[in-house]
Amino acid sequence: MSSEEIFEPKIVAFVCNWCTYAGADLTGTSRLKYATNVKIVRFPCTGRIDFLLLLKSFAQGADGIIVSGCHPNDCHYTSGNFHARRRWIAFRSILDMMGVDVRRVQYSWVSAAEGSKWADLVNNTVADIRALGPYTDYQKVADYLEKEVQDGEA
Amino acid sequence: MSKIGVFICHCGENISATVDVERVAREIGGMEGVAHAIDYKYMCSDPGQTFIKEAVKKYDLDGVVVGACSPRMHEPTFRRACAEAGLNPYLCEMANLREHCSWVHEKGEETTEKAIDLVKMLVEKVKKNNPLESIKVPVTKRALVIGGGIAGIQASLDIANTGHKVILIERDPSIGGHMSQLSETFPTLDCSQCILTPRMVEVAQHPNIKLYTYAELESLEGFIGNFTAKIRLKAKSVNYSTCTGCGACIQKCPVKKIPSEFNAGLGTRTAIYVPFPQAVPNKPVIDRVNCNYYKRGACKICEKTCQVGSIEWDKEDEIISEEVGAVVLATGFDVKGTDFFPEYGYGKYKDVLTGLQFERLASASGPTFGEIRRPSDGAIPKKIVFIACAGSRDPAKGIPYCSKICCMYTAKHAMLYQHKVHDGESTVFYMDIRAGGKNYEEFVRRAIEEDTVNYVRGRVARVYEKNGKLIVKGVDTLLGGEQVEIEADMVVLATAGVANCGSEQLAQKLHVSYDPYHFFAEAHPKLKPVETNTAGIFLAGACQAPKDIPETVGMASGAAVKVAALFSNNELVREPIIAVVNRLAPPLYSTCVGCFMCETACPYNAIEHEEIKARDGSLIRTIARVNSGLCQGCGTCVAFCRSKSIDIQGYTNEQVYAEVMSLLND
Numbered sequence: 155m156s157s158e159e160i161f162e163p164k165i166v167a168f169v170c171n172w173c174t175y176a177g178a179d180l181t182g183t184s185r186l187k188y189a190t191n192v193k194i195v196r197f198p199c200t201g202r203i204d205f206l207l208l209l210k211s212f213a214q215g216a217d218g219i220i221v222s223g224c225h226p227n228d229c230h231y232t233s234g235n236f237h238a239r240r241r242w243i244a245f246r247s248i249l250d251m252m253g254v255d256v257r258r259v260q261y262s263w264v265s266a267a268e269g270s271k272w273a274d275l276v277n278n279t280v281a282d283i284r285a286l287g288p289y290t291d292y293q294k295v296a297d298y299l300e301k302e303v304q305d306g307e308a
Numbered sequence: 309m310s311k312i313g314v315f316i317c318h319c320g321e322n323i324s325a326t327v328d329v330e331r332v333a334r335e336i337g338g339m340e341g342v343a344h345a346i347d348y349k350y351m352c353s354d355p356g357q358t359f360i361k362e363a364v365k366k367y368d369l370d371g372v373v374v375g376a377c378s379p380r381m382h383e384p385t386f387r388r389a390c391a392e393a394g395l396n397p398y399l400c401e402m403a404n405l406r407e408h409c410s411w412v413h414e415k416g417e418e419t420t421e422k423a424i425d426l427v428k429m430l431v432e433k434v435k436k437n438n439p440l441e442s443i444k445v446p447v448t449k450r451a452l453v454i455g456g457g458i459a460g461i462q463a464s465l466d467i468a469n470t471g472h473k474v475i476l477i478e479r480d481p482s483i484g485g486h487m488s489q490l491s492e493t494f495p496t497l498d499c500s501q502c503i504l505t506p507r508m509v510e511v512a513q514h515p516n517i518k519l520y521t522y523a524e525l526e527s528l529e530g531f532i533g534n535f536t537a538k539i540r541l542k543a544k545s546v547n548y549s550t551c552t553g554c555g556a557c558i559q560k561c562p563v564k565k566i567p568s569e570f571n572a573g574l575g576t577r578t579a580i581y582v583p584f585p586q587a588v589p590n591k592p593v594i595d596r597v598n599c600n601y602y603k604r605g606a607c608k609i610c611e612k613t614c615q616v617g618s619i620e621w622d623k624e625d626e627i628i629s630e631e632v633g634a635v636v637l638a639t640g641f642d643v644k645g646t647d648f649f650p651e652y653g654y655g656k657y658k659d660v661l662t663g664l665q666f667e668r669l670a671s672a673s674g675p676t677f678g679e680i681r682r683p684s685d686g687a688i689p690k691k692i693v694f695i696a697c698a699g700s701r702d703p704a705k706g707i708p709y710c711s712k713i714c715c716m717y718t719a720k721h722a723m724l725y726q727h728k729v730h731d732g733e734s735t736v737f738y739m740d741i742r743a744g745g746k747n748y749e750e751f752v753r754r755a756i757e758e759d760t761v762n763y764v765r766g767r768v769a770r771v772y773e774k775n776g777k778l779i780v781k782g783v784d785t786l787l788g789g790e791q792v793e794i795e796a797d798m799v800v801l802a803t804a805g806v807a808n809c810g811s812e813q814l815a816q817k818l819h820v821s822y823d824p825y826h827f828f829a830e831a832h833p834k835l836k837p838v839e840t841n842t843a844g845i846f847l848a849g850a851c852q853a854p855k856d857i858p859e860t861v862g863m864a865s866g867a868a869v870k871v872a873a874l875f876s877n878n879e880l881v882r883e884p885i886i887a888v889v890n891r892l893a894p895p896l897y898s899t900c901v902g903c904f905m906c907e908t909a910c911p912y913n914a915i916e917h918e919e920i921k922a923r924d925g926s927l928i929r930t931i932a933r934v935n936s937g938l939c940q941g942c943g944t945c946v947a948f949c950r951s952k953s954i955d956i957q958g959y960t961n962e963q964v965y966a967e968v969m970s971l972l973n974d
Contacts, residue, residue: 162418166971172841173821179378182407183833190418193425194408195967196379198885198959201909202943207968214972227816230842231942232911241947266841267823273412 163217163283165192167276168207170200170235173224173265180269188273189280192220199223201234205245208259213296218258218283220275225263235263254292258283310341310435313369314427315360316405317351317376323405326415327423332375332405336427341435343367351376357389364393371434375403375427381832396439398884398958403430425971432970436962440884443936447533448633449875450475454525454814457485458857459849459864460638461507466868467636468516472875475630476511477523477539480569482587483508485640489570489664491671491678493857494720495751501586501673508588522593526627528818531940532844533633533880543623545594546580551618553591557610558582566598568675572665574683575675580610584673594619634844634871635818637828638864639811641850644699644707644803652695652771652801658684659778660771660799663717670724680728682798689732689797692725693780694718695768696738699804707804709825711854714802715742719752721800722761735762735794737782745856764792771799805854820845827853838867846870885941885958887914887934900931900953906945907932914938915945 169175175196181188197203200223208219221242229235242261250256260279264272283289316333318324329347337345344367350356351374363369372395374386379402387397403426413419449472453464456478464476476483488508490500511517526538561578568577570584577583579599580592600607601621611619643664647655659682661669668674669681682689696718700711715738722734741763743749755761768782780794807826815822820840821829828851831839838846848864849855855863874880887906891898897920907915918933932954934945943956955961 164972166968176380176821176841179380179404179407182378182411185411187414188412190409190413190422193422193429193971194404195429195964195971196959197943197964198956199942199944202946202956202959204947204961207964210965211968211972214969216972228819228821230819231940231944232819234911234942234944237909237944237947266821267829 161284161287163191163280163288164215165218165220165279165283166211166216167192167194167220167222168197168200168203169194169220169264170223170230171196171198172230173228173263174222174272176266177264177268177272180266181272182269184269186270186273188276191280192276199229199231199234200238201229201231203238205241208245209254209292209296212254212258212289212292215293217286217289218260218279220260220262220279222262222264222272222275225265228265255286255289257286258289310371311343311367311369312341312371312373312431312434313360313363313367314342314345314431315351315356315363315372315374315376316345316347316427317356317374318347318349319376319406319410320350323376323410323423326410326413326419327405328420329423331420332423332427335424336431339428339431342431343369352382352385357385360386360389361393364390364395369395370399371431371437372400373403373427373430373434374400375405375423375430377406378402378404378408398440399434399437401430401434401437403427429967429970432966433963436960436966438957438960440957443882443884443886444879445531445533445882445937446879447875447877448535448631449473450630450632451634451636451871451875452477452535452537452630452632453636453638455485455638455640455849455851456480456483456511456519456521457638457640457849458487458504458507459640459851459860460485460636461504461511462861462864463636463638463848463868463871464511464517465507465514466865467871468514470868470872470875472516472872474517475520475537475539475632476517477520477525479522479524480583481522481544481581481593482583482589483511483519483521484584484586484588486664487857488584488586489572489667489671491667491674492720492724494716495745495747497720497723499672501671505586505588508586512588519589521589525814525817528635532882533874535632535635535844537630537632537635539628539630541626541628543596543620543625545596545620545623546592547618547620548589548591550616551591552616553582553589554615555582555592556613556615557619558592560609560613562607562609563598563600566595571668571675572662574665574668586673634846634874636846636848636864636867636871637814637818637820637840637851638848638867639808639814639851641805641854642808643805646801646803648699648705648803649801651769652698652799653773657771657773657778657799658682659689659797660801662801662803663714663721666721666800667717670721670728678728680725680798687797688729690729691794691796692732692734692798692800693768693778693794693796694722694734694736694800694802695780696736696802697767698801700802701739705804707806707825709853710742711802711805712742713805713854713856716745716748716751716856718800718802719743719755719761723755723759726759726761733762735764735796737764737766737768737780739765739767745858766792805850808851811851818842818845827851838863838870844874883941883958885956886936886939887941887943887945887954887956889932889934889954897929898931898953899951901951902930902932903950904932905948905950906954909944909948911942911944912938912940914940
């Protein structure tokens with residue numbers, strides 16, 4: 155990457171409303187700076203996140219994904235973050251088996267009081283994904299599958 | 309096609325300083341489905357809201373996106389404005405251009421582009437929004453106050469005086485908290501117990517307050533207006549309905565050497581005990597850990613002494629259930645012990661005390677009846693050193709924050725010492741003197757000028773014992789870093805105020821947030837200081853952060869007003885952010901296949917079985933149905949659903965999908 159211009163990865167963050175979204179608000183209130191690459195999609199709880207959305211995001215050109223919610227035991231809804239964690243553990247191994255680069259997904263916990271942790275998480279994820287380069291592998295698979303579906307229908 | 313109105317706020321300069329707001333409005337204005345896009349200096353102001361209302365009518369908008377601050381701040385404001393203009397409030401969304409964009413990025417092209425992306429994302433979402441109706445729920449007009457210190461006492465009395473019932477629970481055998489332990493209070497030097505005990509009695513006698521001492525919260529379920537609290541009444545081993553509080557059992561109890569919690573370990577108590585003479589209720593409990601009977605199965609002297617037969621050996625913990633509509637958390641704080649300080653002797657030196665222990669020495673109700681005497685030999689210390697900021701403002705100790713009260717109580721301690729020991733010499737080592745508050749600075753000046761307390765600006769590196777004296781080695785930074793060594797008879801550490809033990813577990817039971825130091829987190833640092841992020845749960849006092857008595861009382865009254873305001877409604881309006889199972893026309897009825905994975909996912913038992921029956925009453929299928937009263941809208945069921953039949957309003961699959969696609973397709 156050295157000779158070319160710096161690669162700006164597209165990163166989507168799926169966060170819960172109660173901890174990480176509020177934590178990111180605190181980052182703002184504290185005026186801590188971080189990279190512009192990450193855009194937040196708000197969910198009520200990480201337990202709400204359908205992990206197929208992660209694959210869809212990769213198919214649409216995301217280079218990296220952050221999933222972040224409340225710390226264990228701190229879930230606003232008691233147990234949503236445990237469901238999400240368990241789902242992620244299962245999903246991660248499936249992704250890995252499929253050949254999807256699991257380093258592209260950063261799974262974290264940021265509480266409503268951890269404004270600086272959110273800034274660090276974003277900056278570190280951007281740096282990591284930047285080092286990994288653009289992610290197109292899954293996009294190719296998805297494009298191929300879509301084409302096959304269309305051909306099949308035709 | 310949709311007709312979306314987009315309103316971009318400058319927030320004064322908070323957004324416009326780093327985001328080119330005109331460009332955002334211009335580019336969004338060109339988006340498909342956007343009928344109207346403007347920017348304005350203060351969208352939340354009256355004229356700003358009027359712009360929205362007028363546009364809704366003029367352009368017949370079917371969706372509104374406001375690009376401004378966090379929706380956690382002003383979403384209700386803009387939704388209300390839309391509702392007033394006749395648009396369903398749930399067709400209004402906010403793009404967070406301030407907390408998530410302008411405040412966290414430098415001015416530049418990328419920042420404006422990110423702002424555009426964020427607004428686009430919400431425009432795509434709002435296209436998929438459905439009009440929703442708010443849910444009305446009843447309010448149980450009874451409050452639960454957790455913690456019987458001055459915060460809990462004040463909050464309970466204030467709520468009770470508005471005519472509502474209060475349940476006050478206290479972990480210890482008596483209410484009173486830390487305030488009851490204090491000798492005199494700054495900056496007036498009025499006796500703490502003299503001002504507190506009348507309030508304690510008022511609590512006990514108030515017709516609207518039900519007091520449970522020696523009780524802890526077991527669990528809290530439900531939601532604002534409709535909580536169910538399970539309270540563990542710990543076994544007191546004494547029947548309070550017959551006990552007269554005569555105290556004969558306490559005098560006869562043979563186990564006398566238990567360090568007294570009330571006296572911060574300086575005095576002793578018996579196994580059957582009342583924490584202090586003015587306790588409310590003034591009836592004893594048996595400490596089962598130390599009682600001879602519970603330890604060895606023999607003794608029962610108290611039972612023989614008791615004239616009314618109140619001792620209940622086999623009493624067990626009882627768990628009661630109470631319905632409440634609001635909760636006030638007033639669990640207070642704790643102070644670090646001297647054992648936290650290796651440099652000051654790990655708590656090994658008997659004459660190195662905490663501020664709280666000094667309070668007990670100075671208190672007329674304390675172990676020395678108000679005389680300042682060394683715990684080691686009972687001698688009156690002629691030289692005393694106070695170390696402020698013991699632990700506080702020290703990142704190396706993991707306590708980077710200021711404990712706020714120590715500057716003031718250290719000045720008070722030095723003053724009290726000088727008043728009691730006229731020929732004594734007192735020195736205070738301090739980092740800075742923080743005396744913000746009415747008459748606070750004057751109070752510190754009085755200590756320095758009238759009571760000739762020697763203030764040394766610098767830190768103490770070490771305290772060690774030599775020939776029965778405590779050698780305090782410090783530095784005087786105002787004398788150019790000169791080393792100071794004082795031979796003291798007593799050293800008092802103004803140890804850091806920390807979160808009360810068990811506060812993390814309590815926060816988890818209540819689902820309220822807490823900070824890295826385990827103090828409970830307020831909903832907004834400035835504008836919602838007594839609210840938590842969990843609706844219906846409020847904060848009072850030092851459980852939120854260290855604070856002094858006037859502030860605690862003010863906060864407690866603030867929390868009480870919030871509770872009273874909540875109770876002024878007969879029913880509450882709840883956001884309709886709940887899950888729904890789709891229903892279709894026969895013969896499909898629903899895409900739900902009745903696997904009930906959602907039921908296993910739901911933390912609120914909100915999933916019911918709905919039987920679809922034919923006209924002859926025969927069962928066609930059983931599908932899931934959401935009880936809208938119980939559902940809290942976490943959406944865990946949505947991720948579990950295999951046939952995508954259950955969806956959550958406000959965060960539907962379609963909405964979320966549209967958001968993600970808009971972010972990535974450009």
